[in-house]
Structures are given as C-alpha cells and as structure tokens.
Amino acid sequence: RPAPSWALAGPPQRHYKKGTLPASEGPIPPVTITEIRQYLRAQGISFHDGYSCLHAPSLFVEFLSVPMWLGEDLRSWEAAKLFARKLNPKRCSLVRPGDQQPRPLEAFTRGMNLSKILRSALPAGHKSIISFRQLRDEVFGELSNVEQVAGFKWARFPELNKLLKGHRKGELTIFTGPTGSGKTTFISEYALDLCMQGVNTLWGSFEINNVRLAKVMLTQFAVRRLEEQLDQFDEWADKFEDLPLYFMTFHGHQSIKTVIETMLHAVYMYDISHVVIDNLQFMMGQEQLTVDRLAAQDYIVGAFRKFATDNSCHVSLVIHPRKEDEERELQTASIFGSAKASQEADNVLILQDRKLVTGPGKRYLQVSKNRFDGDVGVFPLEFSKASLTFSTPIKGKARLKKVKDDSGAPPKQAPAGGSGASKKQ
Template identity: 60%
Template sequence: MKDSLLVANKKTTKKIKTIMDSFFEENRKKQDSVIPEDVLLADTLWDQAKIISDLPPKDLEKMQIKFDIPEISAKSLDHFNVRYNQERSSLVFPHYGFQHHLTGFSVLVSRLRATPEDGTILKEEEEDKPKRAYVRLKESLPRGIPLGLFGYNSFSQKSQTVPEIILASSELDALAIHEATQRPVLALPNSVDHLPQEVLPLLEKCEKVTIWFNNDMRSWEAAKHFSKKLNHSRCFLIRPLESQPGPFEALRRGFNLKKILKQATPISHKSIVTFPSLREEVLSELTHAEQVAGVKWKRYPVLNKLLKGHRKGELTIFTGPTGSGKTTFMAEYSLDLCIQKVSTLWGSFEIQNVRLAKVMLKQFAQVNLEKNIDKFDKYANKFEELPIFFMAFHGSQTLDRVIEAMSHAVYVHDIEHVIIDNLQFMVGLGSKQAYSDRFAMYDNTIAEFRKFATENNCHVTVVVHPRKEKETEELFTSSIFGSAKASQEADNVLILQDRRLIDPVRGKKYIQVAKNRFDGDLGMMQLHFNKETLMMSPPTQKQKKKKKEEREGGISPANIEREGGDKYQIFEKLMLQSKSEDELGVGE
C-alpha cells in the first residue's frame, strides 16, 4: 500500500514539475520579445527608488498625500518591498515568481490633474493644487512578459503548503488587507482583466483561497471565473454588497476588514441551488442594475438604449445580405468593446486575419492609414495593447477543433467575447453529407455554441448568411439560414438591413434588433459608413464640427489665430489657398 502511494506521489510530483518546466519555457520565449528600453527603464526606476522606511517623516507624509494613501503605513509598504521613486513621483510595486525571482513591476504614477498634454510630470514647485488634486496612473514594466504576483516575496520558500491566502485585484487592495488584518495576501498582475496561466503554479501550494475583489459586477464575474481556474473546492468569495466594498475602499471608510473576511462563502455545488443561496445575488443584480446590463458601447449609443449592454454568457446571431458589410460592422462592434478591455477572440473563416486586422486598425485609428502611413507605428503600438486574439483558421473546420480553440482561449486568456464569422464558411459547403442533413449540422453547431456560452460565461456572436430571398425584401428572423434553431437559441438577433437595394438613391443601411431576451426592447439603429476609416458608427460631435469647418472654408484668420499662428502665417496660408497648383512657384 505504501509503495503504491509512493509511486503515485512520484508521478504527481513529476507531472507538476513538467507543467512548471513548460511555464518557465513559455516565459523564457516571451522574455526574448521584451523591449530592451522597457527593461532599462524598469531597472532605472527600481535602482533610483528608495525603501519607504528610509524616507524622512516629512517626505513620507507628502508621498501618502500625493498617492492618497494616508491609511497605509510605512511598515506595510516595507513588508511588500514597495519603493518610492521621488524623482519620477512613482510608487514601484515589485512582482515575484518562483524562488522569489523578481519578474517585473507595477508602477503607480501620481500627477496633478492639470497634467500637460505632452505627458511630462510636473515639478514639486508647481504642485500648488489642493491635496486631493492628484490623479494616479498605473503601468506595468517591462511590457511583453507576464508579471508574477505582488506579495509573493512574503511567503517562505521552504514551506510546502500555505494554509490560506487572500487574493486581491490590485496592489492597494493587498496593502489594505495586510494593514488591517496582517493576513497573507497576494495581488493579481492584471487586475480582474486576466489571470495569466503563468501564475497558476505559484498558487498550487495554497490550501484555501479567499477572493476579494471590488463590489462591482465585472469584478464579481471575474471572481467566479477565476475560481474555476483555481479549483472550486478551495475557493471562497466575498460577495459584492454595499456593506462589503473592495478592500482599499473598505479601509478608507472605516469598515472592519476582519469581519468582512468572515463573510466569505464557498462556491456551492453547481447542480443544486436554493433561493437562500441566490438571495444575495438577486439583491446584487437589483442594486447594480446598470452593471448587470453589461458593457456599454461608446461608438453605438443607440445599441445601449436597445440592448442595454454587452453581457457575458449570451449568444448573439447576426445576419445580413451578402456584401452589405457584416464583417466591417462586426469588426467595429467588437473593437468598441475590446477598447473597454473586453477580451476578444476572432474566428474569421471567410477573410484572412491580415485583412481583418487591417480593417480593425483603420477603425481604431479613425484615419486613412494608406494616406498617413507615417502614423502606422503610432497606432499599431496602441492596437497591440488591446486584449484581442485571432484563431489561425481559414476556410471550413471541424466543430471540435473550433470549440477546443475557444475553450483554450477562455482558460488561458480569459476571453469574454468570441466572434464566429461566419457559420457557413466554418461548417463548409463541400461536406459529404446530404443537403437535408445540413440543417441538422447547423442546428448542432448552434447548440454547441449556446452550450459553450452558458458553461464558460462567455458571449458568443455568430455571423450567419441569410436564406436566398428577393433582394427587394427586408430580412426577418425567419430569413436566417437553416431551421428556426438559431433564432430560438439566441439571446439576441441582429439583422443588417440594406435599403439601398430597394432605393439606391435614398436607401440607408441600419441594424435591426429583432430579438432581445434580456430587456425585450426592439428597434433600429442607422449606420453611417465612412469609406476613409471603414467605420459604421455615427460621427461624434468633434468629427461633425471638423467637417463643418472644412465645408466652411477650412483656413480662416480666426482659425489660424486660435492655433497660435502669427499675422505672416495668416497671410501666407491665405495666399497659398487662393492660388491654384499651376500658379504656385517653387519658392511658394
């Protein structure tokens, strides 16, 4: 018996070692792609930073006011090896990995709210604003590699197990918990946006994990999702109630953090629920109605009035005539959410990823990059920071392969929105199955996507071609290709209607919300296609004003003076504007 247990333990140890080795190898590959300038900046920040306890009392008090953390003592900051870079007005939070190896930093920068547009940090003598006039900006260094865990340095390397840890979503939350309770606490490297697989082995030796995030619905959904990754059986959650805010906020408001931690509840059995176990969640949904409605679109305000928001765990079916711009619209629709940190996975089976990425980059930049190629690097660098991923598929694929890729992305990258474009290309029209069996195949695919969305709490959007109908007729839910399964399973049905096919002169494109299970509101949203930027969202007030100025002549003395131009510049610009190209000399 002992021998068999010994063999089993050896196998388990070997398996864990294999997993850790793969993580180290993956990290090593990612470290090879790190920007050298980032490493240099990170090293400089850390080397120039001072240990908190070495600061004079006056400087310590000034730092606490600047970062609005008077409740956090120098002792707690020293416990986590936090340092202060006075020259750059930055708090540097170290993140650690295995064997307490320093993997990177989170940097909290304090600036006055009236920060110059060029982003320069104001000097001390310019800081004549009120105490609360500072704003905190956070960034991670070096970029390109996953950070470890803040607070991991406080754990003993020799201990095989840790009885309990508290998992917080930010460094300030972790500091607040330690300040009030002195209990072991760790902070995630990416807040509630993402729990990287690289840090999972660091939490293996923790027997009990209490997850305490902020009391908003996004944090609550993340806590439940992360508990699946960390094993339900050892996870306890602090529910998002008004009496149980986030740790840092709770400390500031004078709440008893020890008492709140005692309210942590285990994850119930997934197959059995009772109303008492749902009561607090029902109250939470009623209290946070706006957050429950989901992430709001910024480019499509009319969609917010109809759908109320983009919610996890739902299935959306999107259809429209061939060539009407379904992919272009869906690209901007998903980009809007992605900019708001909704992790997105694109499965483009009809057009290649390069073309899709080009469309999305144009929509992101809101300029014609063919005419402004010098701005490519500027916008491409910003686009790279978005949590967007692409499936490496093109053409028909088996459903199992697609579901496996989606499941992997949800687990590793915490994907919240999956787009399948489109169903017919994914399934393939060259199947050996009889035509009559295709409906069953499409129905099965839709059912699997519905199941995936529910089980993984991930929104799935499926683009489906309509049936072959007369171009002069509008589309309905019954126009979706296949049987009625798609519209029945869907939470939302969006139809791109193209009235130009009926009236080429005055016809418009618009999105029709034909089904809305969450709220029931139905209606239409007009689209405004911009050929230069490939955007379909309505122009903003700023864009309208710019167009109006261009129509009214563009260059005027008032405009040039407003921009700071002198009288000679006004004369020169007006002269150049008044001449045609063939009249201009070389000197002009």
C-alpha cells in the same frame, strides 16, 4: 511543512496556513504598503491589483483551498466567481461583498477580524438545487447595479445601447445580413468598439484572412485611410497593438471541436470575454454534404450556446441568410438553417440593405430579438468608405421604419428625423 505560495503582485513567499491561500484585491496606498503586507502575510493573505485578468493561474494548482476576497462592487463579485471557475470551484470560496465584509484594506483599517471574515466565505461550487434565500443577495445586487448588469456600452453606436442596453457576458448574439451588405465590416467595428473599452476579444475569421481583417480594423481604429498617410502607420499601429485583441489562425473549414478547444484555451490564458465567429457557413465547410447539414448546424450553434453560458463569455456568431427575394427585407426566420439558431440566441441583429436603382442603398440595423429586456427596433446606418466605419446618420437625414413583424405586414414609415424606433417583444 508549509507549502510555498505566490502573492499576485509580488515575489514568491512562504505560506502561513497549511493548504490555504486567500487572495485579495484593491488599491493599496503606498505609504502603508510595508506595514499592511507584513500584517496580512501573517494572516495568509496575497495581493491582486485589479480583477480583469488572473495572472499565472498554474501557480495555484498545489493549494487545496483558495478563498477569493476582492472588492465590494458587482464586477469584483463577478470576477471572483470567474477566477474560482478557472481555479476549480470545488476548492475555492468567495467572500461576499457587503458593509460587514468590505474589501481587505478597508476591513484592516477598521480593525475588523480578518480571519472571521475569511471563515464566512461561501463555497464557490454550485449546487443542483437552490432556494431564493441563496439568490436573494444576487438579485438585490442586480437591482442595485442596473448599469453594470446591462454591460458595456458602445461608444460608436448609441442607438444600439438604447435597444440592447449593453454588451453582456454569457450571451449569444446571432448577426445576419444580405451578401455584400457589409456584415464583416460592421461586426468588425462593433467588436472593435468594445475592445477599445477593455473587452478582451478573440476573432475567428473563417472567410477572410487575418491580415485583411486587421487592416480593416486598423483603418476603423484610426478612422482614416493609412495607405494614403503611411508616415502615421507606426503611431496608430503602436496604439492598436495595446488593445486586448487576439486572432485565431483558422481559415475555411474547421471542426467545431478544434474551434471550441481553442476558445477554451483563450478564455483560460487571456481572459477572453468576447468571441466573434465570422462566419458559420465557412467554418462548417463542405464536410456535411453527405449528412443532414441542418442538424450539423444546430449542433454547432448549441455548442457555441453552451460555451457562452459555461464560460461567461459573449459569442457573436455571423450566419448567412437563406436565399430569398432581394426586394424583401430579412426577418428572424431568414437566418439559414432551422429555427434553433434564433431560439438559442439572446440577441438577433439583422443588417438590412435596401437596394436602390438610382444609387447606393440605405442600410439599417434591426434588433429583432433582445432577451435581456425585450426592446427591439431598427435604426439607420451610414457607411463611410474613407474610414470603413458605420455611424448613425445626423438627425433628420434619414427616415426610419418600425420593425416589420414576422407576419409579413408592410412596415410603417416613422416621421423624418426619428432617432430610432423600438417596441417590446
């Protein structure tokens, strides 16, 4: 008996190849939709419009084999691997994009043998040992898609793009800064910027409640104080609702097991690609007072590192610094705990706050670690109380400092008007 199948963009249909369900992606011209679907259904092919989210994955549980045939660019290939992990790599295979294996519609219009292409699909399951021959095409893909590999760019923080190059899946970012410097406010806008570009985001706010956090983010989103313009609330709230943004309902102490389970569920159901944890100390609470607190923190950091890698999801983790002299700038070694946090991190960001006796202090964002390409540096930030946003000051308005080495050498002053200083690690 043929098993039922599900077209990713259509109603239930009968399955034509026993135990096999290929899935395809790509825009289909409406003029040829009937003819193409009639032909491709006879080949056992389903449709998926877009690759940002896999809808109803439970409908694929009954199938023994699911070949994934998406687009011809790097993001399509990454999406195919992500979907395969969700559906179990052991029963999935991937059609590698290329000139001889274009997206399904193009292959059909060129009269190519679709069955032959499907038979050439590679197993999605990972081997314990591989050779460069198996890596060669992916290495070439990264070299030929430099911008996509670098990740999503920040729209509000162009100086951050110059240093980190972008926001990438599978990385762990550690963010720290002095108490009262605006860590939560900054990381809120930092994540909101990416979410507005379509990065599915999950917030874990363990220090402030979700209502207060959402109010801050809505103010940053609207770039105005809505309490003074309540007639505009519905307009901005409707737009804010459309963002791929979700919140954990935790507050205060939670076990790492519960948090990781929630994150795994969010990745599976909502295709989350960025998780923000604010902050580590509040999440740990007081449960570790009778044991080695540093060892417990190391274990939690390791759990977040493993989660980011295994689920191709970026984790941004806020950690309070050690108690140090307020007149000294923070360094990577200032992060509370052992060196494991900075060692596990792909990126380390430090919000520097130079207090001034005569008035408000100067804030800088320092990139002290960048595993992607090694660029590190520091650039100024300017806080707008009206919109709760940070922005890079107008050129010439602030003096920039080069990054201070961990050796404690005094920083050198950059010439006025600089747009940011950087160096290689």
